[in-house]
Structures are given as structure tokens and as C-alpha cells.
Amino acid sequence: MKTLIVYFTRTGNTKKIVDILQKELEGDVETVTEESSRQGILGWLKSGGQGGSKADIPINPLKAAPSDYELVVMASPVWAGNMSAPMRAFIKKYKETLPKTAVFLTRDSPDVSEAFTDIDELLSKKPLAHGEANRRVIQADEHHEAVKQFLEKLTHE
Ligand SMILES: Cc1cc2nc3c(=O)[nH]c(=O)nc-3n(C[C@H](O)[C@H](O)[C@H](O)COP(=O)(O)O)c2cc1C
Secondary structure, eight states: OOEEEEEOOSSSHHHHHHHHHHHHHTOEEEEOOOSSOOOHHHHHHHHHHHHHHTOOOOOOOOSSOGGGOSEEEEEEEEETTEEOHHHHHHHHHHGGGOOEEEEEEEESSSOOHHHHHHHHHHSSSOOSOEEEEEHHHHHTTOOHHHHHHHHHHHHHO
16 A cells, blocks of 8 residues: 655654654655744643644645555654644644545553544544554664554554
8 A cells, every 4th residue: 555654753752653664564754844943841841732732833735745645644742632733733734635544643641542532533534543652662662562563453454
């Protein structure tokens, strides 16, 4: 299946997930970019505020066209209980043109089911698979099993 992986990362954890997805799915990869900075404590506060309030923010246009693909896999950190603001902006901007989708979240909390519910509601069609991995697991380089389970769900759909 022709696959595009779209992701956002602030501190690199989500990128480690995407590196495996890219290899396994042989997909094209694109990061959601924006003009403003999320560095430092101010960037942390801004990100938490925008995550919690489900803010819609400006992002740069993607280079790829999601409609050229059969599957778009989205990967994002969780911020204040929700997907990151750049990923929300991506979905809002492109949801009418998205093909089949799947979603992977990186997180600290044990339960991010509300973030998945919110994403499912925002997308026109339910994603084929949800995946998730804890930041500590990723930083210990023990996230391969979580990605494997996600890929198994995806390929059984
Ligand atoms: C501003 C902010 C808010 C966060 N809020 C949550 C949260 O509510 N629940 C959670 O599980 N993780 C939360 N996290 C943790 C991140 O989701 C987690 O560390 C993630 O792996 C970071 O991904 P990244 O390195 O790709 O940016 C938060 C992180 C930041 C920066």
C-alpha cells in the first residue's frame, strides 16, 4: 500500500517511532512544520496550552499530497491529554483529502484513550489502527514491540 507517514515531534520520541514505521512500511515521510518556535520553557507552556485547549494553529503546507497515497499514518506526542497542536492542524487542514489512516501517539500517562477518541471524531473515517508508546520505553529503546503490535493491527485490517 502506498503510504505517507506524517508526524510531529518536539523532543524526538515520536521520530524514533517514525524511523521504524518508515523502514517497515517503506513509506514516504513528512514532518508537520510551523513558523513559530516550541523551544524552552515558553515553548513547553505554549504547547501544553494549545494541546489542552485543542487550539487550531497555522502550519506550513505539506510538500506531499495525502490524496496521492492509499494510507496516511499519523504520529504525534500527547500534550495535555490531546494530540499535539500541529497534528490537530494537519488533520483539520487535510481531512477531506485523507485516504485510509492510522494513528500512533507517544505519551507519558498510562491512559490516552480520550486523545484517540478525539482524533477519531475529527477524522471523517475511523483509523485502521491505533498505536501508542510511553516516552520512557522509547528512551530506553524498548519501543519495538509497541510498533510491531501497531503494524500487526494495521496489516490485519
Ligand atoms: C507540553 C507537554 C504536555 C504533555 N502532556 C502530556 C499528557 O497530558 N499526557 C501524556 O501522556 N503525555 C504528555 N506529555 C508527554 C509527551 O507526550 C511525551 O513525552 C512524548 O513522547 C513527547 O514526544 P516528542 O519527543 O516526539 O515531542 C506532554 C509533553 C509536553 C511537552
